[in-house]
Amino acid sequence: MKRSLLVGLTLMLVVTLMLGSMPISFAQKIPTMPSPSQYNSPVEYQRATGKKIARFNESPMLAELVKTGKLPPVEKRLPSDPLVIVPVEEVGQYGGTARVFSNSLTGYGEAECLIGFEGLVKLGPDTTSVIPNIAKSWKYTDGGKTLTIYLRKGIKWSDGVPFTADDILFWWEDVVLNDELTPVKPVTWSPGGKLMTVEKVDNYTIRMKFSVSHPFAILYLAHGWGTQASCYYPKHYSKKFHPKYTPIEELNKRAKAEGFDNWWQLFGKYNGFFGGGGANVEIGAPTLQAFMVAKKGIDYLMAERNPYYWKIDIAGNQLPYIDRIQVGIVTDTEMMNMKAITGEADYACMQTKLENYTLYKENEKKGNYRVLLWQRVQGADVAYQCNLTYKDDTVLRDIFRDVRFRRALSLAINRDEINQMLYYGMATPRQACPIPSSPYFEEQFANAYIKYDPKEANRLLDDMGLKRGPDGYRLRPDGKRLEILLEFYQTETPKRQTTELVQRYWDAIGIKVAVKEVTGELQSTRAMANLMQMSLWHADRCGFLFPLEPFWWVPMRHQWEVTWCPLWSQWYLSGGKAGEEPPKEAKNLIQLWERMQRTLSEKERIRLGKEILKSNAENLWTIGTVGLAPHPVIVRTNLRNVPEKAFFGWDTLWNYPYNPCQFFFKQ
Structure with missing residues (x-):
């Protein structure tokens, strides 16, 4: 661990020095998008701008099908009031195949970012x-x-x-x-x-x-x-x-022929959509998305434009502009990065990493692409969680439950060093809390106990009676050495590198932390079984999703990433039939959130949400490190209408707000 830490920090220091001569701008707080980004109908567009959309146009690819009688005219394919999309830069041009790479067809990937989602x-x-x-x-x-x-x-x-x-x-x-x-x-x-x-x-x-x-x-x-x-x-x-419409005997027979035990498994196979990977989308399956699956194999997928897509641009052109999206499967993440920098990918975002930023920039001209820096919507890239309901060691659990211990852990973290070493100084030291653009944000929520103060951290631990033993590590009330097993799954953010640093910081205040990296499957199994002493995740749900899923601050979710309160969450979700009844303070968080869900007043909803966040600022239910970090997005030089600045993450469903249907290849 110490050797990997030294090597990692040395590399990051070299990169940071290299960046000193590179122009970097990362001051954006909101996306660079037109306002408004859309109009509800051509009539609304004309009313607002004085410009009339006199006719509808279509891709030459579809015009050929109309000419041969295989498709009706575009006017008959569009709704009576098509949604009018305002391009980010300019009215686009039809044509082209966007090439992307993904590590599987069974999860969110680059294809979803270009195909987009369509909600009510x-x-x-x-x-x-x-x-x-x-x-x-x-x-x-x-x-x-x-x-x-x-x-x-x-x-x-x-x-x-x-x-x-x-x-x-x-x-x-x-x-x-x-x-x-x-x-x-x-x-x-x-x-x-x-x-x-x-x-x-x-x-x-x-x-x-x-x-x-x-x-x-x-x-x-x-x-x-x-x-x-x-x-x-x-x-x-x-x-x-579905057996309501098709005889169940017929469905079960077909299910068995396709290797399933039941009809509902067959239903699942044929009713996926492009929102969780193309593997669960059958060729020709109806969709409302801009692209539909046309071909696929074990290691590739081809999506083509939806001829009945129901959005147009301000010139009356039916969207999307791009004809096809070609997805290639590359299981190795580093190989995916190589595909991007050698110019084989037209768009890359899901597997790009800030640690490779200089590599991306050095190859921009040769690879014929540009590197955009979007802002991740994680409130904290790494958020540490002490398991406050850990049952296998109640002495350790009681130490975790003492707020002085959690405050000491936070004060011992040198967030400025993490920011410089791992983020080139472009992230923000902060607790896990909503991002500044959220109406729920307040500076006090982000700044609570983030000052690097190992002296105060030691004082808090001394006040708890956690004396140091002969080896310098602190002792528990039962006389045993205070040692914590921190298990985590490495994905998305630099969890491994951050934890190498944090392990050193906590070691300096006498807390022995054994770090164990686990698989995603093991993370899920152990977290939900309440077996983890301490774990971590990236604190998403810090933007649009905060009021809907505030599980970093409220015991309301029992899943793989939430390890600070498994039994309290079980208690809430089961109506008190399982898990462990939370203490008064945690119950109050649940009550505040339930009131948020029912109030019609946005002002009152925000007030209640801030009460929840104030509790975290005082209690540190989760401990943040740095957040608001940049995320590199690689875009082919002539792929246009991609916003220069944008938010990126689960809260935004990646590209969802930015209308990827209006991305186009400029000739």
Whole structure:
């Protein structure tokens, strides 16, 4: 460990010195996007700008199909009010194949970043607002207990079949309410502990009814919860795999022929969409996304433009501009980076790393690309979590529960050194809390106990009675050496390098930390079984998602990344039937969040959210390091309309707010 630390820090120091002669600008706080980024219809565009969209245009690729009678004219393929997208730089040109590489077809990758997502509503480019998409408008009534959604009329699936309220009703009645497809009902749609009801008012109007006010519903729909297979299905296609519409004997026979045991596994195979990797998307499966799967194999996938895509630009050109997206599979991350710097990839973002920034910059001209620095939406790239419900060692658990211990750990971390060594000074020392663009942000939440003060850290540990033994390490109340096993899974952010430094800082105040790197599977298994003494993750949910999933600060999630309160979360999620009842302070966090979910006043919601964050500033339920870090994005020189500055991460669903359908190759 010490040798790898020395080598790692030496390399980073060399790179930092090299960067001294490189022009770097990273002062952005908001994306460089046009405002507004879209208009709800051509009529709205004309009303706002005085410019009329007189006619619709289409890709030459599709014009040929129209000429041969294989497609109807573009006017008949578009909805009555297509969504008008404002290009980031200029009206684009049709054509080209975008080449990207991914490490698998079973997860989020570069393809998703170019294909984009399509929700009923979507996250705006400011990453805080909700704007129209498939739904043209919506309204709450009955004190927030009823949400009525008005769909855009005339949208068609990629096979030309109309999209209607029946496609949403199929999701609810035939998927969510089917116990084999959905044995555990979604908490998202069960506010107050009771499942909502979904009604079809007419072909283009859906009404969701809740037992209590649910202002978060529209926020959920603006993220992944509002996309295909999460909120709507192509009923005309999906019903072929459902026993309500197709004899179950026939389905089970086909399931067995394809190697499955049950019909619902067959349903899963044929009803994926491009939002979790292309492996679960069948060729020709209907979609509302800009691209549809045309070819695929074990190590490649080809997506082609959706001829019925329902968005246009300000000149009346049907989007997308790009004809095809070609995905190649490369399992080695370093090889993926090589593909990018040698010019074989037109776009790369998911596997790029800041530590390779100088390598990317040095090869820009030769590789015919440019390097953009977007800002990650993680509140902290690495957030450490003491397991406050650890049962296998109650002495250690009680030490963790003493807030003085957590404060000491935080004060012992030299965040400025981490920032300089690992981020070239471009990140921000901070606790895990929302990013500055969030209405929930306050400086005090970010700055709590982040000053490097090992003297004060030692004083706090002394006050706890944790005396040092002969070897310099501190002793527990039972006389044993205080030693902590920190297990973590290396992914996305520089967790390994950060932990090498943090291990040294904590060693200096007499705390022995044994570090063990585990697989993702083991991280999940041990975290959910409450077996981890300490772990870490990157603190996402610090932007748009903070009010929806505040699990770094509220015991409301029991999953692989949340290790500070597994048993308290179990208690909450089971209604007190499992886990361990939280102490008063933690219960109060749950109550604050539940009140946030019900209040219709945004001002009151923000006040309640800040109470939660104030608690973390005082208690350090999780301990942040640095955040707001830059993220390198590699873009082919002539791939245009890609914003120069943007946010990047799960909170934004990667490129979702930036309309990748308007990216184009400039000739």
